[in-house]
Amino acid sequence: MTVYQLTGAIRPYAWGSRTVIADLQGRPSPSDAPEAELWLGAHPGDPSTVAAPDGPVSLDALIAGDPPAHLGAEVAGTFGARLPYLLKILAAEAPLSLQAHPDPDYAREAWARQQADPTLPRNYTDAHHKPEMLVALTPFEALCGFRAPHLAADDIEAMGIASLTPVVKALRDSDLRTAVELLLSWPAGDRTALVEAVVAAGTSRLAVDLAAHYPGDPGVLVALLLNHVRLKPGEAIWMPAGNLHAYLRGAGIELMAASDNVLRGGLTPKRVDVEELLKVLRFEVLDDPLLHSEEVAPGVQTWRVPVPDFVLYRITLDGTRPPTEVPAAGPRVIVATAGDVFVGEAVDGTPVELTPGRAAYAPAEAGRIKLAGSGVAFVAAVP
Template structure:
């Protein structure tokens, strides 16, 4: 097994304190948004093996079957199919959706054929893969996930008592669910920018005055004044996760993370369609093509315990499997040996992984088939997240 050195991405929405506090280091004063663990070409981890650091992506490329196991290579190809992150949101992330696998392949091929450079700011599809993802809260964590019912959205908008929002309220009342959500989101995102900015300003002032259920939207508007995404956000379910709770986000589900620290895992992709709350590229027509216009319960996940004390977050895809061990001080070592690749991440206390000791924020890569046991460090308590695949 190999200790990992990981890159922290300094996106503007990142918290300045959450990741440093987890790692037990002094903040730099700059935002620290995501720490990536895996072999994504954008920021591959470096693995310490035989006293030397090597890129994890290069290690896997040199011996895919040995590092990933034959079953994983046969099912997913010669690459690590997931990316694990620590995500620290100090401000709202972009309002976004991810394509399904067929849409990703189609979009990637179209942009390749059109000669759009892979690093072009206006490129939507950076790869041909889908990006289902799971976020598990380490602290109280706020987000938006999936559409409210049209009637719930209508009530929320009507409560602001803003004249320019009343046509949207009428649409939400007048049409079947899919048509109502499609028409209102389309109208919000394609409205005259100056008129929408004025509407957002009125709505933000009303939300600030009313407080309560409107407080999150006042906060969003504070970060993104005049952005149509503020109104679009009111069409979505507002979710507050407690530590240990999680959300699974499938293709076509609109979502945004607002605040908090969490462990995130996803298929190894960077395909994102944005519609607001961001200075990055926004492609409204393509997003409207990808979004699933259906109301849904956000479906807060809680881990399911197994006889081995592994707490599993059940999801409907195979590219990743996330679980957690909360180790008591006197717990027996747990055998984690598996025929698939693993990344183990300590988030509290301390854990011993084979001959490595991990403290909060530290991680290790375990090649397929390597004998692996975990226990609390020196008999102490510890929490470790286990990321692997279903192969």
């Protein structure tokens, strides 16, 4: 088994940047359409393409042809014939939806119910959970997890909007569930007036910014219940099951379990199912939204997450040290974000060269791999 050049699929969501991914890859920019996410993995929604000896092939098809060789016996035994994670480069120019994802047990149950009853809303695309993490490549803003309710109560009360008094009371009582339910179930005919009153109050820059993108959306108010996180490049956030979150702007490396189960609550033109979202939300305060890193070897940084599906490493090469071994076996996806990085050996025996925005795939049977050169690369793997 060798290391393969990997070509990802670009998702043209409307909130995406027309310059970030193109500039990273050295392509002309702005691009013709928004480029929101570069998918690097085997998710059936948009699998990457591998430069195999017999010609290009999708990564999911390559893995399905010999799961033990590509995944390793342990990963294949745990997750079946699928890559359990999806790596992305994300570039947000406008806010994404308020959303959360189910835990593993609920995802399995909800998927089974949906499959058995065709009259149910089609909220789920698979039977898997979707915890995710993001490491900022640029200054990055996000909403991540509930903050202390009394702080949100102070901000909403300062607006002086009488109709929001029940929301303020719920927050004073530390009743996040009721506060969220009140806002997301606000009468449709009164929503525009409510958001206009919030904007007119002028006490929240965040609310004003979100209302400019989503006028009349009660998610503008729900956003004020969440931690407003501003990441510097290299800082990270963790979004476990039931965590209400939304990305606002910036570019980052995102790694998640390979699922597309998303429950939306607002700040989106897409379908919103408040009733189902409330079933998966965890109404608990997230005191520290940041996911802190640790150095596990010279130039090798990781972020510990409490799930078996994935682990992320950032490897910094300065051109002076010997090649750096990736501290992971099994299936690995590698993407460079700076410099000139060389990975393992291709079918012709030469290392695979990665410039920024380019990726490679190393199957389990490739064994331990090393990175050389001068630059920065992120490696997704299974713990």
